[in-house]
Structure formats: structure tokens, C-alpha cells
Amino acid sequence: MDWVPLASLLLLLLLVPGVPSVPSQAGSRGYPQLHRKSQFTKPVCTQPVYNWCSSWENSRICETDKECSALWRTLDVPPVSVKLFYEALCPGCRSFLSMMLFPTWVLLGDNVMNVTLVPFGNAKETEVNGTWEFTCQHGELECELNMVQTCVLYLLGREFPNAFAVVNCMMSAADQENSLEPCLKIYVPDISVDDIMKCVTGPQGKKLMHENAMMTNHLSPPHTYTPWILVEESHLENPVELLDTVCHLYQGEVPDICKRNTFPIIR
Numbered sequence: 001m002d003w004v005p006l007a008s009l010l011l012l013l014l015l016v017p018g019v020p021s022v023p024s025q026a027g028s029r030g031y032p033q034l035h036r037k038s039q040f041t042k043p044v045c046t047q048p049v050y051n052w053c054s055s056w057e058n059s060r061i062c063e064t065d066k067e068c069s070a071l072w073r074t075l076d077v078p079p080v081s082v083k084l085f086y087e088a089l090c091p092g093c094r095s096f097l098s099m100m101l102f103p104t105w106v107l108l109g110d111n112v113m114n115v116t117l118v119p120f121g122n123a124k125e126t127e128v129n130g131t132w133e134f135t136c137q138h139g140e141l142e143c144e145l146n147m148v149q150t151c152v153l154y155l156l157g158r159e160f161p162n163a164f165a166v167v168n169c170m171m172s173a174a175d176q177e178n179s180l181e182p183c184l185k186i187y188v189p190d191i192s193v194d195d196i197m198k199c200v201t202g203p204q205g206k207k208l209m210h211e212n213a214m215m216t217n218h219l220s221p222p223h224t225y226t227p228w229i230l231v232e233e234s235h236l237e238n239p240v241e242l243l244d245t246v247c248h249l250y251q252g253e254v255p256d257i258c259k260r261n262t263f264p265i266i267r
């Protein structure tokens with residue numbers, strides 16, 4: 001990859017005193033706009049990673065043609081189902097989702113792995129005067145965050161990759177309580193916090209959370225802790241085995257990533 005030395009060279013040039021810097025209006029957001037320098041004219045990949053195989057054009061610009069062709073050859077094979085039953089503030093759920101599930105899904109792709117997220121976990125529901133009330137292991141904030149993520153998943157239903165990116169962004173954030181707005185801005189700028197909050201505070205949110213409760217409470221065998229992971233409806237005891245398990249169960253031609261012995265670090 002030749003962009004690494006080019007980028008460091010450019011950075012060096014900017015740091016050396018006396019070298020003219022980028023015109024100030026180009027950096028209107030306070031960042032030097034490195035990629036606007038005209039002598040480097042490679043097209044810039046402006047798609048999130050999970051979209052690099054969504055079209056031939058994207059895969060070409062993002063330099064993943066080879067990997068994507070391999071994915072497209074196996075489109076007629078059903079993906080392996082992976083379901084995660086979790087709650088927003090449990091540390092094990094946050095680390096599994098952000099450090100295991102999301103990167104594995106990015107590496108394997110939608111065609112190999114079908115992810116279903118069910119935020120509820122160890123929460124409890126009770127019926128009060130005909131509406132559902134929820135109590136959560138980590139308090140009211142967790143109930144609200146579970147609801148926010150449920151509404152994100154519902155409202156972006158047909159764009160699961162975007163919904164998953166927002167949920168991952170929230171779950172990996174230091175301050176999850178204030179993460180919704182910046183996460184939406186990065187991944188789905190056309191959806192506002194208000195759109196999500198309408199669902200969260202209204203009857204729709206309660207209805208969706210009740211569905212999550214039903215799904216969680218009807219697990220067989222029942223879940224005994226969170227995160228509770230099902231691969232093809234079977235409980236996965238050891239989260240570290242996710243990649244190997246999905247690779248093993250996938251009926252199509254496995255991606256190269258499956259042929260490695262350990263969880264790969266990007267080359």
C-alpha cells in the first residue's frame with residue numbers, strides 16, 4: 001500500500017516550518033484537509049468499511065475488488081445466524097459486541113454472517129395498567145439505552161449495517177449516555193436524535209421492548225447470563241470461538257480470513 005509513506009511525507013511537510021500550509025478556508029472544521037492536496041489524485045474511499053462490497057464501484061475505489069469477488073461468488077449460500085441477547089451497560093456485553101462481534105462481522109461480511117441484536121438481557125418487565133414497565137440490572141439509564149438501541153435497530157431496519165454501526169459506536173463509547181447524537185451524525189446523518197426519541201418515549205418503544213423481552217424470556221434453554229450468544233440457535237459458551245464457529249458452519253466457500261489460525265490483525 002503506497003498511501004502510508006505518502007501520508008507520512010505529507011504530514012512531515014506540514015510540520016516542517018517554512019513550508020506553506022493548506023489555505024485556511026480549506027480547513028474550515030479545524031482539520032488540515034490532507035486529501036485535498038492536488039498532487040495525490042487517487043480516488044478517496046468515502047464508504048464505511050462494511051459497505052466496501054456493496055457495489056462494484058465501491059469495491060474498486062476502496063481497493064477490495066478481490067475480497068469482494070470472493071464474497072459475491074457465494075451469494076446463494078445462506079449466512080450463518082448469530083444472535084446476541086445483551087444489555088447496554090454490562091461490561092461483558094460491551095466488550096463482546098465491540099471487540100468480537102462487530103469486527104468479525106466486518107471481516108466475514110453480511111453474506112457469511114447474519115447478526116440479530118436483542119437488547120434486553122437480564123431486564124424484567126411488568127404490566128402496569130395495561131402498559132409494560134421495565135427494570136434493568138444497571139438501573140434506569142440501562143433501560144433507556146436498551147430502548148434507544150432497540151429503536152435504532154427498528155427505524156434503520158432495512159439498513160442493518162448502519163444500525164449495527166451506530167449500536168457499536170454507542171457500546172464502545174466512554175460516555176454512552178451522550179453517544180447517540182455523535183454516532184448518528186457519523187453513520188446516518190439523515191436520522192435525527194428526535195426521530196429516535198419519538199420511538200423511545202412513545203408506545204412504539206414499549207411494544208418493541210416487549211418483543212425483545214418475549215424473545216429473551218422464551219429462550220430454550222433459558223439464558224443464565226449476558227452476553228448470551230446463539231450461533232444457529234445453539235448457545236456459544238466461549239465468545240472467543242465466534243470466528244472459528246461461524247467459519248466452520250458456513251456452507252459456502254469460506255473467506256480467506258477463515259483459513260488463519262488466530263484472530264487476524266489487519267495487515
Ligand SMILES: *[C@@H]1O[C@H](CO)[C@@H](O)[C@H](O)[C@H]1NC(C)=O
Nearest residue numbers: 078079080081082114115116
Ligand atoms: C437473518 O436473520 C433474521 C432473523 O432471524 C431473518 O429474519 C432473516 O431472514 C435472515 N436473513 C438472511 C439473509 O438469512
Ligand SMILES: *[C@@H]1O[C@H](CO)[C@@H](O)[C@H](O)[C@H]1NC(C)=O
Nearest residue numbers: 126127128129130131132133
Ligand atoms: C392505574 O390506573 C388507575 C386509574 O387511572 C390509577 O388510579 C392507579 O393508580 C394506576 N396504578 C398504577 C400502579 O399506576
